[in-house]
Amino acid sequence: MSFEKHDMEFLGGRRLRRPRMADWSRRMVAETVLTPADLIWPIFVIEGHNERQPIKTMPGVERLSINLAVEAAKAARAAGIPALALFPNTDPSKRSEDGIEATNRDNLVCRALSAIKDAVPDIGLVADVALDPYTSHGHDGVMAGEEILNDETVSILVKQALVQAQSGADVIAPSDMMDGRIGAIRGALDDAGFEKTILLSYAAKYASAFYGPFRDAVGSGARLKGTKLSYQMDPANSEDAIREVEQDLAEGADWIMVKPGMPYLDICRMLKDRFDVPVFAYQVSGEYAMIAHAAQAGIVDREAAMVESLMAFKRAGCSGILTYFALDMARKING
Numbered sequence: 001m002s003f004e005k006h007d008m009e010f011l012g013g014r015r016l017r018r019p020r021m022a023d024w025s026r027r028m029v030a031e032t033v034l035t036p037a038d039l040i041w042p043i044f045v046i047e048g049h050n051e052r053q054p055i056k057t058m059p060g061v062e063r064l065s066i067n068l069a070v071e072a073a074k075a076a077r078a079a080g081i082p083a084l085a086l087f088p089n090t091d092p093s094k095r096s097e098d099g100i101e102a103t104n105r106d107n108l109v110c111r112a113l114s115a116i117k118d119a120v121p122d123i124g125l126v127a128d129v130a131l132d133p134y135t136s137h138g139h140d141g142v143m144a145g146e147e148i149l150n151d152e153t154v155s156i157l158v159k160q161a162l163v164q165a166q167s168g169a170d171v172i173a174p175s176d177m178m179d180g181r182i183g184a185i186r187g188a189l190d191d192a193g194f195e196k197t198i199l200l201s202y203a204a205k206y207a208s209a210f211y212g213p214f215r216d217a218v219g220s221g222a223r224l225k226g227t228k229l230s231y232q233m234d235p236a237n238s239e240d241a242i243r244e245v246e247q248d249l250a251e252g253a254d255w256i257m258v259k260p261g262m263p264y265l266d267i268c269r270m271l272k273d274r275f276d277v278p279v280f281a282y283q284v285s286g287e288y289a290m291i292a293h294a295a296q297a298g299i300v301d302r303e304a305a306m307v308e309s310l311m312a313f314k315r316a317g318c319s320g321i322l323t324y325f326a327l328d329m330a331r332k333i334n335g
C-alpha cells in the first residue's frame with residue numbers, strides 16, 4: 001500500500017525535510033556558522049630567504065623562511081584570520097639534550113615573531129611553549145635516563161615563554177604537558193610586565209599517533225626515542241581532561257585547548273559544557289594529512305571534507321580551531 005497524504009496525520013503533520021529543500025531556508029536555520037574569525041593558522045618556519053619547502057606528509061603545507069612567513073601573515077590578515085601559530089624547524093646543530101636554544105631571544109621563532117609583529121601588527125601571534133623543536137631526543141622536556149624531568153623542564157619553559165613574549169607573541173600556548181607550568185609562566189610573565197599576554201593552555205593534550213606529520217615538519221620525529229605517554233594524556237581517559245583543565249584554570253590559563261581534534265570532539269563538548277572559558281581545538285597534522293591524502297587519491301572531496309570537519313568543531317562548542325586548512329577555509333568563506 002502506498003503512502004497517502006492522510007498518513008501524515010500519524011506524524012503530526014511534521015515534515016522535517018521542508019526546511020532542507022532550498023538553500024535559502026537551509027541557511028536560515030543553520031545552527032552553526034563558521035567564519036574566518038574562528039580560525040588560527042599554524043605556520044612552520046625555517047632559516048633562509050625566499051625559502052619554501054613542501055612537507056611531503058602534508059600535501060599543500062610548506063615550511064617558510066621568515067620573509068615568506070610575513071607574506072603568509074599578510075594573506076591571512078587579508079582573509080580575516082585573526083591569529084597565526086608559529087612552529088620552528090630548528091637547525092640540528094642548535095638542538096641539544098636540554099633544548100636550551102628555546103630560551104635564545106634571537107632564535108628562529110623569536111625572529112619570526114618580531115618580523116611578523118612589525119609587518120602585520122594587528123594579527124594575533126600564538127607561540128608554542130615546549131622543548132621538542134630544540135631537543136636532540138625530540139621530547140618536550142629535559143631527560144635523566146629515560147625520565148622526562150618535570151620541574152627542571154618548567155624552569156626552562158618559563159624562560160622560553162619570556163623570550164617569546166618579548167619578541168611579540170600575544171598568546172603563549174604551552175603544549176608540553178608538564179605539571180605546574182601554567183602558574184610558573186603566568187607568574188614570570190606578570191613579573192616581567194607581560195600581564196596582558198594571553199595564556200592558551202594545551203590542557204587536554206593526548207599522546208596521539210596523529211602528530212606524526214608535525215614531527216616530520218619540525219624535524220623532531222626521526223629523533224624521538226620512546227613515546228610521550230608519561231606526560232601527554234591517555235586516549236582512554238576523559239576525567240583526566242577535567243582535572244587538567246581545573247588545574248590549568250586555577251593556575252591562570254585564559255583559554256584551553258583540546259588536541260587532537262576530530263577523535264576528541266566528545267572532550268571538546270564536555271569541557272565546553274563544564275567550564276565557562278573559551279575552548280579551542282587543534283585539528284592536528286595527521287588529521288589534515290588524512291584528508292589531504294585522501295583527496296589527492298580521489299577518495300574524498302577536499303573542500304567538502306575540510307568544511308565538514310571544521311564545522312564539526314563549532315558544533316562541538318569550540319570558540320576556535322587551529323587548522324592547516326585555515327587560509328583555504330577563510331578564502332572559501334569569503335567567496
Ligand code: PBG
Pocket residue numbers: 128130132140175176210211212213214215228283284285286
Ligand atoms: C609540541 C607540539 C606537537 C604538536 C604541537 N605542538 C607535537 C607533539 O606533542 O609531539 C602537534 C601538532 C600537529 O600534529 O599538528 N609539543
